[in-house]
Amino acid sequence: MSEPIVLQPDETFILNVGPQHPATHGVLRVKMTMDGEYIYNAETVIGYIHRMHEKMAENRTYPQYLPNLSRLDYLSAMAYCHGYVLAVEKAAAVEVPERAEYIRAITVEMNRISSHLVWFGAFVMDLGGFSPLMYAFDDREQILDLLEAVTGSRLTYCYFRFGGLYNDVDDDFIEGTRRFVKRMRKSLKMYHKLVTTNVILMKRLMGIGPVSAEMCQRYGATGPVARGSGINYDVRRNEPYSVYPEFDFDIPVYNEGDSYARYKVRMEEMEQSLRIIEQGLDKLPDGPINPEKKPKTIKLPPGDYYTAVEAGRGSFGIRIVSNGDKSPYRLKLRSPTYSNMHLFDEACRGMLIADALAFMGSLDLVIPEMDR
Amino acid sequence: MIIETVKDKLRGLFPTAAKPAVAEHEAEKPEAAEAEIGVFDCNYAKRGYHLDVRLSPEQLLTAVGILFDHGFFIESITGVDWIKDGQLEATYDFCRYDFDLCRIVVRTRTPRANPILPTITGIYSGASWHERETHDFFGIVFEGHPHLIPLLLPEDADFHPLLKDFKA
Numbered sequence: 001m002s003e004p005i006v007l008q009p010d011e012t013f014i015l016n017v018g019p020q021h022p023a024t025h026g027v028l029r030v031k032m033t034m035d036g037e038y039i040y041n042a043e044t045v046i047g048y049i050h051r052m053h054e055k056m057a058e059n060r061t062y063p064q065y066l067p068n069l070s071r072l073d074y075l076s077a078m079a080y081c082h083g084y085v086l087a088v089e090k091a092a093a094v095e096v097p098e099r100a101e102y103i104r105a106i107t108v109e110m111n112r113i114s115s116h117l118v119w120f121g122a123f124v125m126d127l128g129g130f131s132p133l134m135y136a137f138d139d140r141e142q143i144l145d146l147l148e149a150v151t152g153s154r155l156t157y158c159y160f161r162f163g164g165l166y167n168d169v170d171d172d173f174i175e176g177t178r179r180f181v182k183r184m185r186k187s188l189k190m191y192h193k194l195v196t197t198n199v200i201l202m203k204r205l206m207g208i209g210p211v212s213a214e215m216c217q218r219y220g221a222t223g224p225v226a227r228g229s230g231i232n233y234d235v236r237r238n239e240p241y242s243v244y245p246e247f248d249f250d251i252p253v254y255n256e257g258d259s260y261a262r263y264k265v266r267m268e269e270m271e272q273s274l275r276i277i278e279q280g281l282d283k284l285p286d287g288p289i290n291p292e293k294k295p296k297t298i299k300l301p302p303g304d305y306y307t308a309v310e311a312g313r314g315s316f317g318i319r320i321v322s323n324g325d326k327s328p329y330r331l332k333l334r335s336p337t338y339s340n341m342h343l344f345d346e347a348c349r350g351m352l353i354a355d356a357l358a359f360m361g362s363l364d365l366v367i368p369e370m371d372r
Numbered sequence: 373m374i375i376e377t378v379k380d381k382l383r384g385l386f387p388t389a390a391k392p393a394v395a396e397h398e399a400e401k402p403e404a405a406e407a408e409i410g411v412f413d414c415n416y417a418k419r420g421y422h423l424d425v426r427l428s429p430e431q432l433l434t435a436v437g438i439l440f441d442h443g444f445f446i447e448s449i450t451g452v453d454w455i456k457d458g459q460l461e462a463t464y465d466f467c468r469y470d471f472d473l474c475r476i477v478v479r480t481r482t483p484r485a486n487p488i489l490p491t492i493t494g495i496y497s498g499a500s501w502h503e504r505e506t507h508d509f510f511g512i513v514f515e516g517h518p519h520l521i522p523l524l525l526p527e528d529a530d531f532h533p534l535l536k537d538f539k540a
Contacts, residue, residue: 047524054509055533090420217469219498220446226469233469306420306465306475308447319465321452330534334448334465342501371524 012040015353019048023126023357026367030344030360037352042345050371057331062088062298063162065331070156072335073369075118076312077157078111085160086241087307087318091300094163099287101243103169104160106177106280107147109273111157113184114143115312116266123263123361124195127204132195139187146176162298164290174281181274188271196267205260209359211347212257219346220339223314224269225363228262230255235310246283247276259362266364299326313337313364337363337370374442375422375474381438382411382423385431421465421475429480429489436492439466439476449502451510453484455536460487460510482512491517509534 018029027048033041053072057065069084070077082104089096121136144154150173151159151166159166195201216226226233234251236244252268254261300322308317314336321330340363348356386409412424427435447465454461464478482489491514492499503514504523511532514520522529532538 047522047526050524052533058534087420090418217440217443217445218496220448220496221498222445231469238469238471239473303419304463304477305418306477308420308467315447315467317447317465319448319450319463330450330452332448332450332463338501339446339498342498346497 011035019045023360024367025122025365028341028365028367028370032353032356034353039348039351039353039356042348042356044341044345046341046367047371049368051368053333053372054331057328059327061326062300062328065327066160067156067158070158071368072333072372073115073311073313073316073337073366074155075366076111076115077155078108078159079309079311080316081157081160082108082242083307083309083311083316083318085162086309087305087320088162088298088300090307091303091305091320091322092162092295092298094295094298095291095293096163097288097291098243098285099168100164100289102280102284103165103289105243105247106169106277106284107151107157107159109276109280110143110147110177110180112312113270113273114140114147116270117143119266119364120191120195123364124201126361127201127358129195129198129201132191135187135190135194139184142176142180142183146173146180149173149176161290163294164288168289174284177277177281181278184270184274188267191267196264202260204355204358205258205263205362206256207258207260208355209259209347209351209362210257211343215343215347219343221314221343223310223312223336223340224262224265225314225340225343227251227253227265228362229257233315235308235315239308241307241309243280244276247279249273249275249279259359262362262364297326299324300328308334311336313366313369314340333372335369335372337365337367341365341370374468374472378438378442378474378476379411379423381442382425382435385427385435386410416475421477423474423476425476425478427478427480429482432478432480433490433492433495435478436464436495439478440495442468443470444468444474444476446496446498446502449499449506451506451512451534453510453534453536454481455484457481458484460484460512462489462506462512464492487512488515489513490515493517508532511535 012033012035015032015034018024019027029045031043032039053068069080072080117136117140121133124132148154150169151157211229213229213231216229232253237251249272252265302324304321306319308315317334319332320328323329409426414424416422444466447467450463452461459481461481466476506512508522508525
């Protein structure tokens with residue numbers, strides 16, 4: 001990084017962005033020291049919706065904590081629940097029937113698409129294009145309807161159980177999902193025509209907010225942010241879990257490290273998720289969705305356990321420290337946005353304020369997940 | 373394999389190992405391993421990580437420096453309150469971006485009455501928020517941290533909610 005310019009105190013002023021600013025998509029505040037239109041220094045202030053989920057875990061039994069997970073990242077809630085059930089199943093050695101594993105993967109990927117669609121719409125809206133948001137929400141609506149019929153909720157899913165699922169999928173879901181995959185492929189083509197190749201968008205994003213691979217390592221950035229910086233890291237591939245090794249899919253990686261690279265990574269991820277869903281539906285085995293023998297009370301053997309999954313925004317990790325009790329002794333949630341957002345302070349120095357907001361959008365922030 | 377290289381390097385931190393510093397430790401008897409210091413192999417399928425490095429606060433910076441040089445990125449930092457032992461444990465999770473999968477947990481303990489640990493923000497900039505969060509929740513003071521003010525808790529918070537004797 002270049003030497004910081006030493007400014008006289010009277011040449012800069014403080015600009016307060018948030019905590020109620022539309023571009024921050026939630027209660028996030030950034031205290032920016034400005035040199036005219038340029039950012040001299042930025043300090044992100046978080047914690048406005050901190051709810052102490054980790055303390056709640058210590059006061060609840062393992063099944064009672066299930067609904068909390070979907071309140072972290074309300075856009076890709078399914079992946080967070082997946083991480084938690086995997087963590088407990090691994091530690092307590094609970095068997096999961098194959099059908100349940102496939103349905104989990106299908107629903108998680110559908111949820112990933114719906115999460116990316118919200119990001120896509122909101123991001124383009126931040127940059128001044130309103131219509132893509134409407135198209136994106138129309139597509140997302142299809143996913144929410146399908147998932148609602150199976151899981152019973154539209155946003156804060158609590159669908160996974162230890163060892164299985166709450167509800168089996170029916171033929172309507174399978175047919176509806178196949179219809180959706182077809183529809184979504186068409187929509188993605190339209191998005192690329194309408195937005196991806198749009199000159200205004202390219203000029204707003206190309207070369208803006210460069211994040212180097214070295215910076216990702218220092219901050220622990222994962223997910224599309226790391227993959228946009230040339231790091232081929234996806235937990236589904238690097239540390240395969242559930243039935244992901246059964247699927248044939250690619251991990252999109254771009255080396256530019258700018259906002260446009262992160263944009264392209266997410267757009268292509270949606271296509272890859274469609275592939276996974278299609279293969280999942282083809283391979284979906286018959287059978288039970290819950291294990292025959294299920295322990296009545298879930299107790300983890302003493303020790304600590306770490307499990308990571310690929311959520312919509314990056315690697316979501318759970319560390320459980322158990323002392324053999326019915327509830328965890330300590331439970332730590334490692335949320336991806338937390339690390340991804342942290343590098344904003346360093347990366348936005350010297351940027352124009354309008355570019356910094358475009359950069360912030362490309363990080364795909366979900367504040368409740370950061371604040372926990 | 374990166375795990376062997378790192379294990380050798382980390383083992384170098386414990387020169388006076390009367391007994392072998394690398395030993396298997398199973399989930400069934402964690403109590404025996406808790407107090408020990410050294411590098412332990414772990415059952416990845418069960419625990420979710422390969423190496424468990426338990427060290428004293430003085431060795432922390434050297435160990436983290438080794439991990440940084442070997443391309444590890446920081447997953448998270450957290451604490452655990454071992455109230456019965458009168459100690460607070462700080463836990464550092466590390467992982468790598470490539471396909472040579474290796475997850476390492478570094479942990480160190482500090483007395484509960486006066487919890488002080490060195491900061492690793494000089495090596496991993498991303499540790500800053502994690503350390504502030506751990507300071508919020510457990511009251512561990514990270515010496516040398518440039519900006520150790522409350523992050524998630526209110527700015528005037530004088531309590532540490534994840535301590536086991538915390539009463540709301």
